[in-house]
Amino acid sequence: MIYETPRYLYSGDQYLTVEIGDEMTLRANFRVIGLDRALNEAGIKGVIETFPGWRSVLLSYDSLVIHAEDLISEIKGVVEQIPEVKEVPSRLIELPVKYKGRWGPDLEFIAQQNNISVDEVVRIHSETIHWVGMVGFTPGSPQLMQLNPPLLLSVRKYISPRIYTPQGTVALGGSITAIYPVVSPGGYQMMGLTPVPIYDRFQSLDIFEASPVLLRIGDRVKFVRVDDEEFDYIRQQVWECSYRYKIKEETFSP
Amino acid sequence: MGKATLEVIQPGIFTTIQDLGRRGYFASGIPPSGAMDRFALRMGNLLVKNPLEEAGIEMTAMGIEVRVLEDTVIALTGACFDANLNGNPVRHWQTLEVHKGDMLSLAKPTTGWRGYLCVAGGIEVPHVLGSKSTYTLGGLGGVRGRVLKKGDVLEVGPPRAPLGSLGCRKVKEAVVPKAGAQKELRVVLGPQDDHVKEESIEVFLNSPYRVSINSNRVGYRFEGPQLFFKEREKSQDAGADPSNIVDDGNAIGAIQIPGGTEPICLGPDGVTMGGYVKLACLITADMDRMAQLRLRDYVRFQNVTVDEARSILEQSVRSVKEENILSHS
8 A cells, every 4th residue: 555644664774764655556656756856956954865655755864964853844845746647757778688508497387386388488588568666676686577477477486496597597586577686695586597687886888987887866777588598698888888778768757 | 087096905805986976866776885894984085085985995704915005004993903014013093104015914803803904085986877896786986896806906095194194093992892882782673663463563572583605785684583474464565474575675784584584684785675564773883793693692782763873973973073083103
């Protein structure tokens, strides 16, 4: 649900959670985007940065500049005047994926759980556009929601997380797709591998000039199925820094 | 350009360059990083008259051995190591003149867990996303985004004060953190304390917890009693276990309790979001204490208000000042 008024939750003495609801939905996400925008425009003194997520904004602030209670009353003033967000700028970004094979060991399980074939899982997943609802956990890792899928793919996470997930793994947990930007542990079911970076610590490709992270909240992702040969070709282009991401600047309304 | 000043002979176990961290990338999944014991880094910088946010060397569980390539002045703060310069014991929380050809060896900590080595002029590495701090998971900052290795040569910036004016500066005894103070970690309850049964919150605040050996800059795990969650409605979005919530942002210092066992307190390199109940958050000032916990130490969590936490932080930050330095020439 979405609360009548936001909840202000202390996250220690230098962070504050402003929570607008407890659901993982586009409407909650749009509220958060509106709130985040308004908070940044308000330029409240002492606020260091904001982190918009599925259903809340985490603010970090300098408590030696502003007291927690003053911060909350400032935010309450901002919250009262937030116009409803009906449309947001939203890039549509194509990401190639090699499904199946060594790095898609869990497709079989996903297929079973959804009572369809592996090929159907791949078809649905690559034909559905995904919404970036939050970015984080590890640098630049997106949380992706399926937009109007013909069938909502859903699968439980690993009961005990695996120790190793290769960089570029595309995986499903619940109905959320994640991409692993760096080698890390993980609990989502692995579907395949993208040959292109979504995090580039060296900022070597042009697209990473301003930030080492590709995706941000409000972007949309379209996975494009590639075969072994295309995968290798794209990876070669990435190594040569000649790969060009396919990105359309658009707006999106739910 | 800095001057090549320290050559790493033995790198220790987990030694990184840290300043006070980077800002502005939390929404991209990049945590602030930075010195885990910020008081110790600030004091070290004050001793050698650096800006307080300058970068130093953070050593964990084992010190480093370095060869000095240029005359300079250094300061050791934080954990006290079994330390010597050319075989002669050296003191912590005070400046130390070192000369070309000297060998500085730091072995195991005798008290505390994390030590800082600050050099007059500061460690010169590139600013990456606005900070020199090393974030190993993301491969950012410090020396090529990684821990120090044997053979690394560290450059140092120009000193902010004549080296001759830096000898014999010492932090007043009263300001040096007492060994053992870290056994109490102060927390502010929330953001999801309302998901946990009242009795379990009492248990959390009144039980000894043991520092797990799986503790590092990403997070500290604590072994203690099982905690229980309130009944809640089944939620498709949050996940099946009552310790699950709809994912939200994690504060640095947030204490997650997956499954109700082994609270995990996130450190400066912590994961930025998650789907577990966060019962409480460590107060900012006590990240310094957590940084000095030894593995398998016992600690207790103590509840304070946000205002108390602020006052404790203010006191800590304000105590890093020239009046707390004794200098005799």
